[in-house]
Amino acid sequence: MSVLYVLLPVAVLFAAGFVGAFVWAVSGGQLDDLETPQHRVILDDDGPSPRG
């Protein structure tokens, strides 16, 4: 059972890592608009644009 002394900090570190990832996503503006991306995903690109 003493493996808990390792697992518990690891679990907390994991959680901290995911919170960090979420904070990064929020501060990058990924959650500012929750409506448009669902439409954008169905518009596939029709070839490279003239400017590349």
Place this chain on the structure above:
Amino acid sequence: MVAVHPISDPRCAHCHNEVPSGSVFCCAGCATVYEVLKAKGLGRYYDLRGDIPISPAKTTQRDYLDFDDTAFRDKYTLPRAPGRQHVDLYLEGVHCAACLWLVEKVLKDEPGVIDARLDLGKSTVAIDWDPARTELSTLGRDLDRLGYPPYPAASTDRRAARKREDRKLLVRIAVAGACFGNAMLMALALYGGLFAGIEAEFSQLFRWGSLLVAIPTLLYSATPFYRGAIGSIRARVPHMDLPIAVGLTLGSLAGLVNTVRGDGEIYFDSLTALVFLLLSGRWLQAKEQRRATDAAELLYSLAPATARLADGREVPAENVQPGTLLEVRPSEVIPADGVITQGASSLDLSILTGESRPVEVELGASVSAGTLNLTHAIIIRAEKSGSSSRMGRLLALVEEAAEHRAPIVLEADKLAARFVVRVLVLAAITLVVWLFVDPAHAVDHTIALLVVSCPCALALATPLAVSAAIGQAARAGIFIKGGDTLERLARPAEVWFDKTGTLTEGAQEVVDERGEALAGAALARATQHPVSRAIARKYPRATAPSDAKQTLGGGVEGTIEGTRYALGSPHFILDTKGARIEGALDDARQEWARRGLTPVLVADLDARVVIGAFAVADTTRPDAAASIARLRALGYSPGILSGDDPLVVAEIGREVGITRARGGVSPEAKLATIAASRGPVIMIGDGANDAAALSRADVGIAVFGGTEASLGAAHVFLRRPGLAPVVDAFEGSRRALRVIRRNMRLSLVYNLVGVTLAALGLIGPLGAAILMPLSSLTVVISSYRSRMFRRSP
């Protein structure tokens, strides 16, 4: 080049609305957009959009040169990097994924545009561009020609502040959620240990672990509650945040003591869950409310922003200096108070006065900013602009009126406040009683009571129902700017309607006619005067005589099949042209005048006799009378407050069934009437002349098609035409209030049971942990399963 479109299709090639047979497009706007799309090879738009009709394309054909102005750049754009400028533009007419594709594609194909992203929910596009390679006005013209006229969105620092706030709340929720999950896992291990046995060493490990993961929630995520509680103590008003903060503080202290002691409950799982759920509820509510306020604010920014100098250049309207000569073309809004120095025209003053009939103005007449030029181009010499114009002073009144509105405490908050006080008293009693009965467990039971009674469901009950209601209302075309407005709407009140544009359509129409009308209809085709247009609409097949000659402020004359006819006001026909009027026609004319209708006469100039007559008036909306009746049945008492002629107002009142009809009321007098009301009062209007009254009333409702000023001032605004949505708003808010009350009752029952059990020392931590989420779940289901706002057919 325009691709071939099957002529047999009775629908517009662009917007898919019905068109007269033989035409391809319903309007010039749609034709322009169609041609631009085909010319640029963007026909894929039509594949993406499908067959559903949309509103006809609108293009302003403005040159958008003001977008390149340094004043504009300072106020609305933001430098991101050298050669990279950022701007948010609000676009009219954005509705679907095809628009998303088109807007982004067109902008990105423009050299110099670095990035363009459209937000469908807010109808705004964020553009990063290089000012050295392309001008913003070019992009503005591109968007306009596609039928998406752009406007600058709110100033950049306001938007940035709001965005920061939104993101901060999301991070608080994320932290609370992660802590809640982990604390719950460790709590499960501890509960498991209670039954299956656990070594003291490991239970201590879990206690310290729980404490560790709870710290970020309690010290960071929960700070809004502590701030709310401190504010509540300072203001001496019990607030929902107070017991939450007390519970959190006591719970964490007891948890901390028990952790150090190595015995007893630690509460961290319940505390983190509480913070997470409460914050989530607040976020949901804020999101729905924000949708309504955003929409209003964006529309507010559509105010006429530019003025055209006499040499054709466009400048920001607020920077117009006194003495500047300005050109105002037909169907443009006059940008500043001034005097006409060239030309004559008729103006629509309804925005300022509520007067529905067009007013003739000539050389030397004073004109006011905000009024609409109808028939001819005029040159005016500006005297006052921006905030010093009459319109500017009216808008200042609006803001003042908003500050005067009596504050109201939401019924739910009042209930919560009573609840708060009782819980605190109960907790104190429990503590004292148990100190005598069983001192060892006194603190435990007290905290169990605070946690279980923690008004979790109670706190969620109102915000969830309000958020669901505001969301449903928005989908039904009713935008409500705040939760407290729901309650104000639901209470029976005095309801004052504006007339022009609210009870009536706001446009002239032929309501009666006598004698020979066809010659008049042909002459009406020859002018742009609103009264003539009303007659022309009634007879779409008439053609204008080629020699038609118009006399300003009077009428029009011309030859039809060899006979000279004239159409015009009684003054023009009888006095200027000297025609006689006899018998039934004369009786009709006098009766119309008594009823406040505008008489228009048709005369045969060769015989010098009046041969026909029209009565023109602003007609009531088709659903007005039925809506007023529904309103009365709900217990509201309607009345009319209008700036128009009392005769006209009384007539409209008779038609819709309102006896309390007051005419000739100035904007200031409207405000005074609202302010003087003793009971709750609701104002419904559409113009700038209503704005101050809308803002001062307990609830101001701006109807569809209202001016920017009224939208900004109102607490509710409608995105569907007619008066039926007004009644829908009243009925919906009553249903919403019933759902809120039901939620409160449900959560109170849960809490009463929980508190009783806890005070008697009967409930363990496990029971509390089950009861709490169960009560929240009930409230969530009750809120989102209820249909509150409906569209009446």
